[in-house]
Amino acid sequence: MKRLQQIAGNIESAVNTILGNNLVHWIKADATPVTNMDIAIQAAIIRIIREHYPNDNIISEEEGGYHISAGEQYSWVIDPIDGTANFIEQKKEFGISVGLMEDNRFVEALLVFPALQEKYYAAAGAGIVLNGQPFRPAPPDMSQIAKEVILCSKTMHSLTPFFSTEGYNTTCYRCATYSLLMLLKGRAVMYHTINTRLYDVGPMSFIVSEAGIKSFDSNRRALAFSVSEDVIPFFLSTVYEQLPEKIYEIMMMPTV
Structure with a gap:
């Protein structure tokens, strides 16, 4: 089992639990919105990664999310809620994003879209999985x-x-x-x-x-x-x- 695949279930469980909490939001110094759930989801994902891969790099959006050492092979890339403004407005266009890089190349990614009840996982060369089943995009019309x-x-x-x-x-x-x-x-x-x-x-x-x-x-x-x-x-x-x-x-x- 690949590194992200191994902890994907833990991440999804943590996200689902946090999204059941009451929403609090405010504006950051850069004039963009953030919520208590952005902070909690980021902290939960970082904690899960640290438990399994304590030496890996981590890059994430919110304050306190950067842990980069030049010599490390693996790096985790996290956006706890992409589309925070939409999330605050109860729109469907938001997602939780986790990727894994080996050196400077992405090798795995997990995207969760709670409002769509869809989660996508991919590993390099292995195709895409949607909600646990192989996803084969139809040729675009x-x-x-x-x-x-x-x-x-x-x-x-x-x-x-x-x-x-x-x-x-x-x-x-x-x-x-x-x-x-x-x-x-x-x-x-x-x-x-x-x-x-x-x-x-x-x-x-x-x-x-x-x-x-x-x-x-x-x-x-x-x-x-x-x-x-x-x-x-x-x-x-x-x-x-x-x-x-x-x-x-x-x-x-x-x-x-």
Whole structure:
């Protein structure tokens, strides 16, 4: 049994217990929302990891979540609740994200979407498991999704006019993991964000990569992750085999 697979049940149990508590939320110093459940879920996942793999690196979103030693082989990447604003508003677009990297390469990931009652697990080269059963994505129906583009809140206002002139529809879910899930389910053709973090996009982009959905940087190269707290300036994931030239031109335009 693989490392994350071994503790996935413990993580899911802890998450389900915590989500049954009363919700308290506030605004952090960076003006983003956080809840008592973000903090509790992060603490619970870190505790489970420490019990089984005490020397591994840990990178997570909330305060107190960084434990990085350059010489360690394995690194855990945690977003206790991605889409916290949606969670506070009782919307469905949020998820709990845990990934495992070996050196600078993702090898396992677990994504739990409580409002959808769906949990996805993937290990490198082993495909995707949905709720304990093999998940085999159907080929995307391009006639239905070819004009659906998901943007982040930082680019929605500035990029929508450009996409509109090219005949695309845009939407924003305020949740990277849910946005990538829409690609996996064949409901959108691409997801683009800027100035994101490893814990926001890393684990779920690994899962969609197991379905053949690729992620790129601003130079059109396959996105190379690293064990770091650094900002990822450009992220694009798409079902297109080759993204049209015009789309990259639009993506690279300055945002306001």
